Amino acid sequence: MITYPLEELQTGMIVANDVFTPHGQLIVPHGSILSQQMIQHMKYYHVSSASILPNEISPASDEAQPQTEPTYARRIRQSEAFKDFRKNYTQSASIFQNQLTQFVAGDTHLNTIALLENTMELFEHNRASFSLLDMLHNMRDLDDSTYVHCINVAVISRLIGMWSGMDDDNLDVLTLCGLLHDVGKTQIPEEILEKPDRLTRAEYEIMKTHTVLGYRMMEQERIDKRIKNAALMHHERFDGSGYPFGLEGERIDTFASIVSIADVYDALTSDRCYRAAVCPFEVIAIFESHGLTEYNPKFILTFLEHIAQTYIGNSVRLSDNRLGKISMIDTKNLLRPLIQLESGEFVDLSKHLDLYVEEIV
Helix, strand or coil, X not given: CEEEEHHHCCCCEEECCCEECCCCCEEECCCCECCHHHHHHHHHCCCCEEEEEEEEECCCCCCCCCCCCCHHHHHHHCCHHHHHHHHHHHHHHHHHHHHHHHHHCCCCCCCHHHHHHHHHHHHHHCCCHHHHXXXXXXXXXCCCCHHHHHHHHHHHHHHHHHHCCCCXXXXXXXXXXXXXXXXXXXXXXXXXXXXXXCCCHHHHHHHHCHHHHHHHHHCCCCCCHHHHHHHHHCCCCCECCCCCCXXXXXXXXXXXXXXXXXXXXXHXXXXXXXXXXXXXXXXXXXXXXXXXXXXXXXXXHHXXXXXXXXXXXXXXXECCXXXXXXXXXXXXXXXXXXXXXXXXXXXXXXXXXXCCEEEEC
C-alpha cells in the first residue's frame, strides 16, 4: 500500500486501511472506493493522508456509485408526463441528428431557426424547470451519443440562463450554443469517440481538437458569434487551466462559460462505460471542490443553488445507511441539508459532519 497526502487523493482509489479523524472516529472504512464526498469529508476533519492499495483504481467508476435505480426515478418513469416527454425527446434527438448530419456532409447550411424550434418543443411540454431536469435524469437509457448529450446541454444551459435572468433573445442564442457546442466531435475518429476504455494521452490530445474543429466548421456560417465561441471555448476554465488556449476569466465568452457548466454536469450525471452516473450530491461536491475556481462564479453559484433545491422532498440514504427525505437545503451549505428520517426525527447534516448524503433513493 501507498500513503498519499490528502491533496493527491483521487476518486476511484481503494482505501487500504480504515481512516479515522484525529479524535479516533471512523469516517472511511478500509476497502472503500474513494468518492469526492469522502475526500471532502476527510478534509472537514483535517485528515492529512490515507493509505491506498497500489495500482488499485476501481475500473467501474471515477466516482463509483451504486447502480440500483432510485425509487424516485421509478415514480417519474411510471408517470404519463414522462412517457410524453420520452416520445418528444426521442423525436427531437432524431431530428437533430438528421439536421446535423446534413450540415456535416455539406448538403446544407445551419438552420438555427429549425434547430431551436426542435429543442424548444421539450420546454413547451415541460414548463416547470425542476420537472424538466427530473425528466432528463431519467432518459439515461438512451444511447449516450453526441446528439443526445448536445440536447441535454442545450436544455441545461437554457435553464441556467433562465435562473440568471436572461431575456428570451439571449436564451435562444444560449440554447443554440449548447446544442452546437460539440459539433466538432463529428470530425473525431469513431474508435476514439466510442472507445469503451479511458483514452490514452495521444488519443486525448486528438479528442481535444474537437473545439477548434467545431469552430472552423461554423466559422463561415451566418450565425451569432457566441455560438461559434461556445464550440471553441467550452473547455476553457476560469482559472486558465482549460484548453485550447488556456484563457482566463472574462476572456472566455460568457455563453461558453455557461455551456461548460452544463457540459460537465451532464457528463457526470450520465452513465459511462467506465463508470456509473454520479449522485447529484456527489456532483455538487465535485463542483465545490474544483468548480468555484474553474468556472465563472456568477453562473456556477447560481447553478449549484438551483440544482440543490430540485432535490428537496426526495428520499436519500445517508452514509450510515439510514433513510430519510431532504426537508430543507441551506444555500450557504448545499452539501449538508436538513434530513427527516423515516422515524420522523430530523438530522441537520451541518451539525453532524460525520454524516453525508450517500445517494438519492
